Amino acid sequence: MGYTIAMACDFFYPQPGGVESHIYQLSSKLIDRGHKVIIITHAYKGRAGVRYLTNGLKVYHVPFLVIFRESTFPTVFSFFPIFRNIILRERIEIVHGHASLSSICHEAILHARTMGLRTVFTDHSLFGFADAASILTNKLLKFTLSDVDHVICVSHTCKENTVLRASLDPLMVSVIPNAVVADNFRPLSDSHPPPEGPLPPSSPQPHRLSPNSTITIVVISRLFYNKGTDLLIAAIPRILAVHPHVRFIIAGSGPKSIDLEQMIERNVLQDRVELLGPIRHEEVRDVMVRGQIYLHPSLTEAFGTVIVEAASCGLYVVCTRVGGIPEVLPEHMTVFAKPEEDDLVVATGTAIAALRANKVRTERFHEQVRMMYSWTDVAERTERVYDGISGVLSEEEFYGYRGGVGGGVVGGAAAIAGNSNSNSKSNSSEAWNATKGRAGVQSFALIDRLKRYYGCGIWAGKLFCLCVVVDYLLFIFLELWFPRANIDVARDWPKKKMAAAGAEQAELGRKRSARYREKRRE
Amino acid sequence: MFGQSQTSLHTHRPTPTTASFTVSTRSSKSKAFLTYVSLILRLICGLFVILVVWTKCQTFGMGIRAWLPTLGRFAQLEVPSRLPWRYLLPGACAVIWTVSRRGYTEESLLVLRGLGMQVSSSSAAYLSAPVTRFIPTTSIQDIFIHEAFKGFEVRFYLAIVVEGEEDTVVVFPNLLPKRQILEEVWRGAKACLYEPKS
Numbered sequence: 001m002g003y004t005i006a007m008a009c010d011f012f013y014p015q016p017g018g019v020e021s022h023i024y025q026l027s028s029k030l031i032d033r034g035h036k037v038i039i040i041t042h043a044y045k046g047r048a049g050v051r052y053l054t055n056g057l058k059v060y061h062v063p064f065l066v067i068f069r070e071s072t073f074p075t076v077f078s079f080f081p082i083f084r085n086i087i088l089r090e091r092i093e094i095v096h097g098h099a100s101l102s103s104i105c106h107e108a109i110l111h112a113r114t115m116g117l118r119t120v121f122t123d124h125s126l127f128g129f130a131d132a133a134s135i136l137t138n139k140l141l142k143f144t145l146s147d148v149d150h151v152i153c154v155s156h157t158c159k160e161n162t163v164l165r166a167s168l169d170p171l172m173v174s175v176i177p178n179a180v181v182a183d184n185f186r187p188l189s190d191s192h193p194p195p196e197g198p199l200p201p202s203s204p205q206p207h208r209l210s211p212n213s214t215i216t217i218v219v220i221s222r223l224f225y226n227k228g229t230d231l232l233i234a235a236i237p238r239i240l241a242v243h244p245h246v247r248f249i250i251a252g253s254g255p256k257s258i259d260l261e262q263m264i265e266r267n268v269l270q271d272r273v274e275l276l277g278p279i280r281h282e283e284v285r286d287v288m289v290r291g292q293i294y295l296h297p298s299l300t301e302a303f304g305t306v307i308v309e310a311a312s313c314g315l316y317v318v319c320t321r322v323g324g325i326p327e328v329l330p331e332h333m334t335v336f337a338k339p340e341e342d343d344l345v346v347a348t349g350t351a352i353a354a355l356r357a358n359k360v361r362t363e364r365f366h367e368q369v370r371m372m373y374s375w376t377d378v379a380e381r382t383e384r385v386y387d388g389i390s391g392v393l394s395e396e397e398f399y400g401y402r403g404g405v406g407g408g409v410v411g412g413a414a415a416i417a418g419n420s421n422s423n424s425k426s427n428s429s430e431a432w433n434a435t436k437g438r439a440g441v442q443s444f445a446l447i448d449r450l451k452r453y454y455g456c457g458i459w460a461g462k463l464f465c466l467c468v469v470v471d472y473l474l475f476i477f478l479e480l481w482f483p484r485a486n487i488d489v490a491r492d493w494p495k496k497k498m499a500a501a502g503a504e505q506a507e508l509g510r511k512r513s514a515r516y517r518e519k520r521r522e
Numbered sequence: 523m524f525g526q527s528q529t530s531l532h533t534h535r536p537t538p539t540t541a542s543f544t545v546s547t548r549s550s551k552s553k554a555f556l557t558y559v560s561l562i563l564r565l566i567c568g569l570f571v572i573l574v575v576w577t578k579c580q581t582f583g584m585g586i587r588a589w590l591p592t593l594g595r596f597a598q599l600e601v602p603s604r605l606p607w608r609y610l611l612p613g614a615c616a617v618i619w620t621v622s623r624r625g626y627t628e629e630s631l632l633v634l635r636g637l638g639m640q641v642s643s644s645s646a647a648y649l650s651a652p653v654t655r656f657i658p659t660t661s662i663q664d665i666f667i668h669e670a671f672k673g674f675e676v677r678f679y680l681a682i683v684v685e686g687e688e689d690t691v692v693v694f695p696n697l698l699p700k701r702q703i704l705e706e707v708w709r710g711a712k713a714c715l716y717e718p719k720s
Binding site for chain 1: 668669670671674675676677678700701
């Protein structure tokens with residue numbers, strides 16, 4: 001038996017999106033690795049109550065929140081009773097929140113710390129620092145992340161952003177990228193499994209281009225300002241004017257779609273630019289394989305899963321050098337542009353020329369992407385974070401040598417350090433722990449938590465402390481009013497292999513972790 | 523919230539093809555004496571209040587005195603006649619209401635092989651019939667245990683899927699006993715309802 005994890009996020013299926021699929025894929029891979037995962041989200045239309053997804057993934061669509069969401073009552077504490085009930089009946093050890101705009105996630109992390117659970121937060125997006133909305137979001141983020149055990153970001157840029165926004169210790173932030181299900185994004189040529197090993201250079205290429213053959217550029221994105229639709233609108237006429245044998249396919253919807261249509265009509269490009277409108281995620285591959293180049297003009301992006309999907313489909317990627325995008329794909333799959341019109345046109349020209357010269361081996365992209373990104377790998381690295389925060393890995397092992405998790409440059413020197421050394425080290429860091437909120441094995445004591453929150457700001461710190469105190473009082477009240485003993489413990493989903501080994505279910509907490517570690521070490 | 527821990531299950535199997543599962547918040551047999559005492563007390567209280575109201579009626583000369591002279595003398599007592607109606611009537615209603623409360627809830631599931639299932643919930647007061655529903659075997663599609671949000675909690679419930687109905691029938695809808703009890707009932711009901719495969 002591994003950990004019991006609750007993923008808390010406002011965004012989940014049936015609503016489509018990147019965060020949603022991230023949570024789903026990560027959860028199902030964690031279940032495959034022998035953990036128990038539940039998801040707590042709010043009720044969607046026609047989807048309330050408790051549901052099971054494939055593989056015994058249990059989803060709580062909490063209906064209660066929506067009532068208060070529609071009236072503007074602050075939901076900070078109203079979620080606690082039901083959250084506590086779910087946590088206790090599922091015997092959750094780790095609460096993992098996702099997405100910084102999700103209020104369930106923030107509340108869940110706050111309540112979980114009050115209840116004495118380990119918490120992890122995953123950030124999926126980048127934010128600015130200047131506008132009012134960002135300042136408010138950042139303050140809220142700072143509140144939640146003052147007392148979180150560990151933070152996961154999807155790219156190094158995202159990590160930098162989060163560390164600055166929430167004033168975190170960079171050591172407690174790991175980078176674990178998104179992944180793609182490579183099998184869902186096969187290039188057009190191979191509907192059957194690809195041949196083993198690298199292709200010999202002389203083998204016929206699936207799409208060898210002659211100088212006059214048509215090149216199709218695909219753009220799939222929501223048509224919003226931050227996705228760079230304006231840039232796209234400005235660049236398309238210029239690209240089409242320079243390159244006669246080029247067509248565009250644009251899929252997606254959003255407020256900027258009218259501008260796009262206007263541009264097409266003004267320049268009379270109806271026969272060269274095809275607008276598909278909104279498409280479902282399952283159809284993305286079928287649209288992508290119709291083209292040779294994927295253009296991604298986004299202005300801000302934390303990770304950009306879509307360009308990995310495009311590369312997996314065997315498309316040459318032209319993208320802006322913003323956010324976490326440069327980290328995502330290796331040099332030979334991409335042409336980077338500055339996020340400006342001229343440079344985007346030049347970069348697209350470069351990409352078209354490279355394709356025409358047959359310099360780019362796009363047919364190898366799929367196999368390379370498959371090697372780079374897999375959800376199993378993401379789940380393994382997330383599991384290591386769980387090990388670190390629950391004390392299975394020693395602090396040195398978790399923070400000193402971060403090769404597996406953070407991709408940091410610190411070598412294994414700290415891990416090799418002797419026992420005596422590590423003792424003194426942990427003593428010195430303990431004093432630091434209390435106020436700074438450094439992870440590792442963080443103290444649950446209320447006074448330590450208050451110290452962490454108090455440092456958030458002159459007024460905000462006091463306000464946050466007040467919130468935490470109220471939350472704690474509410475917790476005590478709930479313990480009296482709804483005693484733990486009366487809460488029915490739910491049955492775990494029967495596991496195929498683990499059924500025999502996981503007989504001793506009543507055991508909880510550190511004991512199990514210790515045993516688990518021994519098993520792992522063998 | 524507090525009652526949940528006190529629910530107890532009584533299984534009664536008169537024949538191999540019949541089983542009755544009763545979930546109740548009533549205290550166990552050892553306190554039977556207390557229950558009888560309280561019943562008698564309730565009865566006395568109730569009768570007394572009825573008597574007071576009745577004598578009050580008497581003071582208005584409603585002409586019943588004639589055929590019940592013994593009680594008529596009680597009517598001459600000062601207390602009932604002095605109490606104004608506006609206190610007496612609500613007070614009497616409240617006492618009667620309190621006295622008739624059952625104080626516990628009892629819900630049961632009766633399974634008859636070849637016939638069907640009957641779910642029933644006791645009413646809140648004495649002297650009123652329990653709510654029952656019979657579902658014939660032919661229209662029972664499935665019995666299952668699932669979870670749902672109720673108030674501030676997530677509770678387990680046992681439900682019967684009835685053919686041609688949109689909603690399921692929840693067994694023990696007011697008590698919603700613990701999972702352990704539900705599982706026992708579920709196993710018992712399944713075993714009793716369907717012929718064992720031999």
